[in-house]
Amino acid sequence: MSEALRAMPAGAGKLTIRDVTAYAVSFPVDAAGSVQLGVGRTVKRDAVVVKVTTECGLVGFGESHHGRAHTTIAHFINTALRDMALGQDAGDTVGLWRKIYKSQLQGMGLGAACVLAMSGLDMALWDIRGKAAGLPLYRLLGAQRRALPAYAGGVALGWQEPELLADEAQRHVESGLKAVKLRIGDTPERDLARIRAVRKRLGDGIEILTDAMMSYRLDDARKVVPAMDELGVGWLEEPFAAHDYQNYETARAFGRVAFAAGENHYTRFEFTRLLETNAVSILQPDLSKAGGITEVLRIAALASAYHLPVHLHSSMTGINMAATIHVMTALDNAGYFEADVSRNNHFRDTLVRMPYRVDAEGCVHAPDGPGLGVEVDEDFIAAHPPIEGPAYR
Numbered sequence: 001m002s003e004a005l006r007a008m009p010a011g012a013g014k015l016t017i018r019d020v021t022a023y024a025v026s027f028p029v030d031a032a033g034s035v036q037l038g039v040g041r042t043v044k045r046d047a048v049v050v051k052v053t054t055e056c057g058l059v060g061f062g063e064s065h066h067g068r069a070h071t072t073i074a075h076f077i078n079t080a081l082r083d084m085a086l087g088q089d090a091g092d093t094v095g096l097w098r099k100i101y102k103s104q105l106q107g108m109g110l111g112a113a114c115v116l117a118m119s120g121l122d123m124a125l126w127d128i129r130g131k132a133a134g135l136p137l138y139r140l141l142g143a144q145r146r147a148l149p150a151y152a153g154g155v156a157l158g159w160q161e162p163e164l165l166a167d168e169a170q171r172h173v174e175s176g177l178k179a180v181k182l183r184i185g186d187t188p189e190r191d192l193a194r195i196r197a198v199r200k201r202l203g204d205g206i207e208i209l210t211d212a213m214m215s216y217r218l219d220d221a222r223k224v225v226p227a228m229d230e231l232g233v234g235w236l237e238e239p240f241a242a243h244d245y246q247n248y249e250t251a252r253a254f255g256r257v258a259f260a261a262g263e264n265h266y267t268r269f270e271f272t273r274l275l276e277t278n279a280v281s282i283l284q285p286d287l288s289k290a291g292g293i294t295e296v297l298r299i300a301a302l303a304s305a306y307h308l309p310v311h312l313h314s315s316m317t318g319i320n321m322a323a324t325i326h327v328m329t330a331l332d333n334a335g336y337f338e339a340d341v342s343r344n345n346h347f348r349d350t351l352v353r354m355p356y357r358v359d360a361e362g363c364v365h366a367p368d369g370p371g372l373g374v375e376v377d378e379d380f381i382a383a384h385p386p387i388e389g390p391a392y393r
């Protein structure tokens with residue numbers, strides 16, 4: 001064996017998958033931490049954590065978005081996907097993605113459950129690949145550590161009285177962030193009152209982004225979009241359901257504010273359709289939803305060909321947040337990182353230790369350990385079994 005081969009880390013060869021286990025986890029949200037959004041008021045948080053172990057003893061973690069059916073997603077991983085993954089090479093992320101695509105997506109459609117499930121599995125494999133190579137994920141993907149601008153997002157900045165919302169937005173700006181995302185999708189009048197109050201409080205130097213969480217009708221958008229242009233809003237996210245392509249195209253004529261979408265679009269195939277509308281210019285795939293790191297790299301390349309930025313969505317656990325920063329560090333068309341400013345998110349602060357901090361310039365940096373660079377507290381998982389029922393009421 002050559003010197004070069006002898007110098008390879010022990011795990012950098014074949015990484016046979018020995019085990020795959022998904023855990024559905026939950027914690028209740030008390031009244032003080034609850035936020036009213038376009039999809040309801042938060043009453044609990046759910047997540048799905050995926051653990052993959054290789055024959056050589058490496059362990060990788062990923063997150064599948066819960067899809068409002070966290071125990072179902074975990075069960076799907078622990079049965080169908082586990083069967084397909086055991087004995088496969090964890091380093092062959094493209095091959096395993098193709099195998100699942102052929103078995104499930106090609107014939108059964110791009111329905112969310114399988115894509116959510118395979119997203120967490122794929123993320124765990126990339127964690128293993130980084131650990132096997134002894135490199136942080138962003139290095140594995142071909143990048144240097146660099147600052148990424150972040151905005152105040154996550155489950156926060158909801159349907160409050162305008163002045164209370166301005167108070168909250170101001171606190172986030174005082175912590176260093178230069179952009180905030182407001183949850184709208186209430187009535188056009190109340191939404192615009194909130195945006196006006198925040199603009200007045202923060203001045204013109206702070207970017208205001210908005211998210212209607214699919215709650216608008218065309219007439220709502222007709223009223224809101226021209227006013228958003230006057231108020232200098234940076235983007236209007238998901239005014240309509242992900243599949244209402246016609247509405248996005250019709251509403252495009254109402255004004256100039258950029259439309260954002262993608263957190264509820266799956267795989268490069270749905271993003272191709274989204275790009276072809278020419279109505280959405282801010283793309284927001286989520287690594288834990290759209291098909292994992294393997295697939296989001298493809299989606300980002302597609303967007304790059306259209307000269308469009310990619311602002312990855314993330315909201316639940318620090319596992320996905322860390323992965324998101326790594327991947328965005330390595331994209332040449334990365335936009336904002338969505339910094340989760342929600343209160344008491346134990347999936348961000350305790351399941352893993354908070355994987356980033358916002359600096360004085362409003363930027364974040366990727367963790368520097370191998371793989372995703374986070375340590376998952378398995379005692380936390382054991383102590384937080386799933387709670388059934390809706391997360392929003």
Ligand SMILES: [Mg+2]
Nearest residue numbers: 211237238263
């Ligand atoms: Mg959103």
